[in-house]
Amino acid sequence: MAAQTLYDKIWAMHEVRRDDDGTRLLYIDRHLVHEVTSPQAFEGLAKANRPIWRKQSIVAVPDHNVPTIGLEQGITDPVSRLQVETLDQNCDKYALVEFKMGDVRQGIVHIIGPEQGATLPGMTVVCGDSHTSTHGAFAALAFGIGTSEVEHVLATQCLIQKKSKNMRVTIDGAVAEGITAKDIVLKIIGEIGIAGGTGHTIEFAGEAITSLSMEGRMTVCNMTIEAGARAGLIACDQTTIDYIEGRPFAPSGENWNKALDYWQSLHSDDEAVFDREIHIDGTSIEPQVTWGTSPEMVIAIGDVIPDPAAEADAVKAGGMQNALDYMGLKANTACDQISLDKIFIGSCTNSRIEDLRAAARVVKGRKVANTIKLAMVVPGSGLVKQQAESEGLDKIFIEAGFEWREPGCSMCLAMNDDRLEPGERCASTSNRNFEGRQGKGGRTHLVSPAMAAAAAVFGHFVDVRELN
Amino acid sequence: MEKFTPFRGIVAGIDRPNIDTDAIIPKQYLKSIKRSGFGVNLFDDWRYLDPGHPGVDNAQRRLNPEFVLNRSPFRHAQILLARRNFACGSSREHAVWALMDFGFRVVIAPSFADIFYNNSFKNGLLPIALGEVLVDQLFAELEQQQDYQLGIDLEKQVVSNAAGIEMPFEIEEFRKYCLQNGLDDIGLTMQHTDAIRSFEQQYYEKLPWLVQ
Numbered sequence: 001m002a003a004q005t006l007y008d009k010i011w012a013m014h015e016v017r018r019d020d021d022g023t024r025l026l027y028i029d030r031h032l033v034h035e036v037t038s039p040q041a042f043e044g045l046a047k048a049n050r051p052i053w054r055k056q057s058i059v060a061v062p063d064h065n066v067p068t069i070g071l072e073q074g075i076t077d078p079v080s081r082l083q084v085e086t087l088d089q090n091c092d093k094y095a096l097v098e099f100k101m102g103d104v105r106q107g108i109v110h111i112i113g114p115e116q117g118a119t120l121p122g123m124t125v126v127c128g129d130s131h132t133s134t135h136g137a138f139a140a141l142a143f144g145i146g147t148s149e150v151e152h153v154l155a156t157q158c159l160i161q162k163k164s165k166n167m168r169v170t171i172d173g174a175v176a177e178g179i180t181a182k183d184i185v186l187k188i189i190g191e192i193g194i195a196g197g198t199g200h201t202i203e204f205a206g207e208a209i210t211s212l213s214m215e216g217r218m219t220v221c222n223m224t225i226e227a228g229a230r231a232g233l234i235a236c237d238q239t240t241i242d243y244i245e246g247r248p249f250a251p252s253g254e255n256w257n258k259a260l261d262y263w264q265s266l267h268s269d270d271e272a273v274f275d276r277e278i279h280i281d282g283t284s285i286e287p288q289v290t291w292g293t294s295p296e297m298v299i300a301i302g303d304v305i306p307d308p309a310a311e312a313d314a315v316k317a318g319g320m321q322n323a324l325d326y327m328g329l330k331a332n333t334a335c336d337q338i339s340l341d342k343i344f345i346g347s348c349t350n351s352r353i354e355d356l357r358a359a360a361r362v363v364k365g366r367k368v369a370n371t372i373k374l375a376m377v378v379p380g381s382g383l384v385k386q387q388a389e390s391e392g393l394d395k396i397f398i399e400a401g402f403e404w405r406e407p408g409c410s411m412c413l414a415m416n417d418d419r420l421e422p423g424e425r426c427a428s429t430s431n432r433n434f435e436g437r438q439g440k441g442g443r444t445h446l447v448s449p450a451m452a453a454a455a456a457v458f459g460h461f462v463d464v465r466e467l468n
Numbered sequence: 469m470e471k472f473t474p475f476r477g478i479v480a481g482i483d484r485p486n487i488d489t490d491a492i493i494p495k496q497y498l499k500s501i502k503r504s505g506f507g508v509n510l511f512d513d514w515r516y517l518d519p520g521h522p523g524v525d526n527a528q529r530r531l532n533p534e535f536v537l538n539r540s541p542f543r544h545a546q547i548l549l550a551r552r553n554f555a556c557g558s559s560r561e562h563a564v565w566a567l568m569d570f571g572f573r574v575v576i577a578p579s580f581a582d583i584f585y586n587n588s589f590k591n592g593l594l595p596i597a598l599g600e601v602l603v604d605q606l607f608a609e610l611e612q613q614q615d616y617q618l619g620i621d622l623e624k625q626v627v628s629n630a631a632g633i634e635m636p637f638e639i640e641e642f643r644k645y646c647l648q649n650g651l652d653d654i655g656l657t658m659q660h661t662d663a664i665r666s667f668e669q670q671y672y673e674k675l676p677w678l679v680q
C-alpha cells in the first residue's frame with residue numbers, strides 16, 4: 001500500500017461510503033456536546049421524530065455560560081440559565097452522559113474529553129465548537145461542526161465530508177528554556193497566517209512538538225483553527241499512551257493491549273507525501289504576544305509593533321490599521337511598553353494543570369501590580385482545580401492578588417459575567433483576540449500562562465525569561 | 469429548506485478582510501435556544517452605538533449611521549460583498565442564521581473559513597468565492613452606483629453585473645444539487661442506514677475497545 005499520512009490512515013478507517021463526486025460519509029466515534037450549539041439540534045431531531053443513533057458516543061457538559069463565582073446561587077442570568085437547563089433536559093431525556101454543574105468532572109468541553117479518557121487515538125471526534133481541534137493532540141481526527149451537523153451526527157453517527165489536503169508543520173530543533181507550547185503555536189500562526197491552513201489538516205511534527213507534554217500538545221492543536229485548519233494532528237507515542245492509561249473512559253484489561261497495538265500505527269509513514277510542508281526553526285522562537293485583532297498579528301516580546309505603512313498588500317495594511325485603532329496602539333511601540341488592565345489565565349487553550357503550574361511558578365512570592373484591576377485564574381475543570389489546590393497553587397495565586405475561580409469558559413468569550421469593559425486591555429491565555437471577543441470594546445493580547453503571570457506582576461509585558 | 473432560485477439583489481459591501489464570526493454575531497446572542505431572530509443583531513457591535521444584550525429592545529438602541537446596513541437601500545440587501553477569509557473563527561451556525569434572518573442569500577468574497585462555508589449550505593445561504601481582482605472590481609462598481617445590484621444564477625453558476633457581464637463561480641455538484649432542491653442532508657444520509665450498520669459491524673470487530 002502507498003505510504004499514508006496519519007490523516008489518511010484515520011480517514012480511511014472511518015469511510016462508510018463514497019459518492020462519485022468525491023463526497024464521503026464519515027463515521028464519528030466521539031461526539032462532545034455543550035449547551036450553546038446543541039439546543040437547536042436536539043429540537044430538530046425531536047421535530048423529525050428521529051432517535052439518537054449511538055448514545056454511547058456522546059459526552060455532554062455545560063461550559064460557556066457557567067458562572068465562575070457564586071455557584072451556590074446557580075446561574076442568575078435567565079437566558080444563560082435556560083440554555084444550560086435545556087442541555088440538562090435533553091441529556092436526561094435521552095439518558096446521555098453529562099457532567100452537570102456542581103459535578104467535579106464539569107469543565108470546558110475540550111479539557112474534560114481528554115481528562116476522562118473519552119478522547120482516544122484513532123478516533124474521529126466532533127463537537128459544535130471550533131476548538132475541537134484540541135483533541136488532535138491524541139492522534140484523533142477532531143474538528144468543529146455547526147449545529148446542523150451536530151443534528152446530523154446525532155441522527156446518523158456520520159457526517160457528509162470531503163477530504164481535506166495534508167499539510168505538515170515541522171518545528172526543527174528544540175525550543176529554548178522558557179518557551180512554551182503557546183509560543184510555538186502563536187509563532188506558527190504568525191508565519192502561515194490565519195487562513196494559512198484553510199482546506200488542510202495540519203500535522204505538527206519535529207523535536208519541539210514530540211518533546212511537549214500532552215497538555216502542551218493540546219495547546220498547539222487547540223489553536224490549529226486559528227490558522228484556518230479545522231483539524232490538527234500529532235502522532236501517537238509513549239507520551240500519549242501514558243496520559244491515557246487508567247482514565248475512566250480508557251480501555252482496560254485485554255482491550256488495552258489490543259488498543260495499544262493499533263495506536264502504535266498512528267503516525268505518518270516515512271515516505272508519506274504532504275500537499276504542503278512548512279519548516280520553522282524552533283531554536284529561534286521567543287515568547288510571543290499578539291498586538292492586533294487576529295491571532296496572526298503577533299510579535300516576539302523583544303520586537304516593536306509593526307507599521308502598516310511598511311506593508312505592501314493594501315488589504316492587509318488596511319486590516320492592520322483597523323487593528324491598531326481598535327487596540328489603541330501605535331506602530332513601532334516596543335512590546336514591553338504595553339500596559340494591562342486585566343489578566344485572564346484560563347480557556348481550553350491554557351487552563352490545564354501544567355499551565356497553572358507554569359503561571360504559579362512566576363507568581364510565587366510576588367504580587368500583582370497595583371495598576372491591574374483584576375487578575376483571575378479559571379481552571380479548565382473541577383478536577384484541574386482540585387489537583388491545583390492539592391498542590392497549593394490556589395494559595396500562591398490568592399496571596400499574589402489573583403482571584404481563584406470555578407471552572408468554565410469565562411472571559412475567553414465572556415458569555416457569563418466575566419468580561420472586559422470598553423477600552424480595557426487584557427493579557428489573556430485564550431485563543432482569540434477578535435474585536436469584542438472578551439467584551440465590547442475590550443482589547444485582548446494573547447500570551448502563554450507564564451507571560452500572562454509576569455504581566456500581572458509588572459503591569460506591562462515583560463520577557464518572562466528574564467525573571468528569576 | 470427553501471429551494472435556491474435565480475434572483476437579482478441589492479449588494480452591501482463591508483470592505484474588510486477576516487471578518488470573524490464574533491463580529492457577525494457577538495456571543496451574548498448565542499444564548500438563544502432558537503434558530504431565528506438573529507437578524508436584528510447581525511454585526512451588532514458595528515451596527516449599534518449602544519451595547520446590546522438578549523432581551524434589550526433593539527428598536528431603542530441608537531444606530532450607527534455610518535454602518536452600511538443602516539443606510540438605505542442596503543437595509544434590503546440580499547448579497548453581501550466582503551474581503552478574504554470571511555467568517556473565520558468559531559463554528560457558530562448562528563452567523564449563518566443571522567445573515568439569512570437579515571435577508572442575505574449570498575455572500576461574495578475571495579475566500580471563506582471552512583466551517584462557515586460548510587454551515588452556509590446547510591441553511592440555503594450561498595457563499596460565492598470570486599478572485600481578488602474581481603472582488604476589487606465589484607467594490608469599485610459598488611462605490612460608484614447607488615442601488616447596485618448583481619444577478620445570481622446557481623444553475624448556470626454565474627454572477628452577473630448590470631452591464632450583463634457574467635462571472636463564473638465554482639460549486640461542488642452535491643452542494644449545488646441540495647441547494648437547488650432544498651434538500652436536507654440528514655434525510656439523504658438516512659437513505660444509507662444499511663451501509664452505516666454494516667460499517668459498524670466490521671469496525672467494532674476490528675476495534676473492540678470502542679464498545680467496552
Ligand code: SF4
Binds near residue numbers: 349413
Ligand atoms: S474556552 Fe473559549 S475557546 Fe474554549 S470552548 Fe470555551 S469559549 Fe470556546
